[in-house]
Amino acid sequence: MSEALVLSAQQGAVRTLTLNRPAALNSFTTDMHRALRAALDEAAADAAVRCVVITGAGRGFCAGQDLSDPAIAPDLTPGATPKDIGRLLDDHYIPLAKRLRSMPVPVIAAVNGVAAGAGANMAFNCDLVVAAKSASFIQAFSKIGLIPDCGGTWLLPRLVGRARAIGLAMTGDKLPAEEAARIGLIWQVVDDAAFADTVGALAQRLAGMPTKALAETRRAMDAAVELGFDDGLALEARVQGELGRAHDYLEGASAFLQKRAPQYKDR
Incomplete structure (x- = not known):
């Protein structure tokens, strides 16, 4: 073979x-x-x-x-x-x-x-x-x-x-x-x-990082290339709002405040 x-x-x-x-x-x-x-x-x-x-x-x-x-x-x-x-x-x-x-x-x-x-x-x-x-x-x-x-x-x-x-x-x-x-x-x-x-x-x-946030970073930057400044800011707010309700933000912020290593799960 x-x-x-x-x-x-x-x-x-x-x-x-x-x-x-x-x-x-x-x-x-x-x-x-x-x-x-x-x-x-x-x-x-x-x-x-x-x-x-x-x-x-x-x-x-x-x-x-x-x-x-x-x-x-x-x-x-x-x-x-x-x-x-x-x-x-x-x-x-x-x-x-x-x-x-x-x-x-x-x-x-x-x-x-x-x-x-x-x-x-x-x-x-x-x-x-x-x-x-x-x-x-x-x-x-x-x-x-x-x-x-x-x-x-x-x-x-x-x-x-x-x-x-x-x-x-x-x-x-x-x-x-x-x-x-x-x-x-x-x-x-x-x-x-x-x-x-x-x-x-x-x-x-x-x-080991928050995978979903990394993928959304790519998507937002690619999309922003075609947008004006105001629309780019609006896109940031929309995506940030979605990520802010997800597990990884809550985990990352909690880990920072508690001085421990985060355990990211979102994908």
């Missing part, structure tokens, strides 16, 4: 999902898309999971779309009808981006090597990106006559501004992890030797 395309491991309340096509730098096929979506759905539905980590097997995180996959591989026969790449996005990349940004728990992209094309933008859809110092990010789309997808055209200008976003997308130049952190594209870059321990400690820390 062939090995699973996405490996799943649980440590405490942290679920780690590892893309597992190392010989192809974990590039996407339709089968790997289905496996990752199923793994994310399972993590979302499991109350024992309070943080998800996505990483890659071997020396790469994810090299984007595998161009040899039948869903996208060009048919070079004269007169052949071109493949509908938009359909590939509709069926796989759009649902993946939406799933990541709607997870009920925080999601960490642990970028252990190259993250190219949709692999880079998948990482940017996660809540926190932690990269090894040897990792890099490449908007490879322009090299094959395409535009950034998996949310790239929406994410990049919001993360680094229009000038850098267009520069990264048009040139397709490799961006070292340290530079990605310097310009605010990712959360943190870590020496390779400390990478696994740093990601593990961050994941366990997030898993």
Whole structure:
């Protein structure tokens, strides 16, 4: 039997999902898309999971779309009808981006090597990106006559501004992890030797925090990007009112006043 395309491991309340096509730098096929979506759905539905980590097997995180996959591989026969790449996005990349940004728990992209094309933008859809110092990010789309997808055209200008976003997308130049952190594209870059321990400690820390509040923080910030100031304030008041009636706020405030460690349960 062939090995699973996405490996799943649980440590405490942290679920780690590892893309597992190392010989192809974990590039996407339709089968790997289905496996990752199923793994994310399972993590979302499991109350024992309070943080998800996505990483890659071997020396790469994810090299984007595998161009040899039948869903996208060009048919070079004269007169052949071109493949509908938009359909590939509709069926796989759009649902993946939406799933990541709607997870009920925080999601960490642990970028252990190259993250190219949709692999880079998948990482940017996660809540926190932690990269090894040897990792890099490449908007490879322009090299094959395409535009950034998996949310790239929406994410990049919001993360680094229009000038850098267009520069990264048009040139397709490799961006070292340290530079990605310097310009605010990712959360943190870590020496390779400390990478696994740093990601593990961050994941366990997030898993011990009020999970529902963390997920609502993401939702409120994403929504506020499209709102005016007054509407943003109103959104804060609405969400804060909901969280203020939940277990975790009462537990957190009580623990603070009683000088004890809180035990968070909401999700």
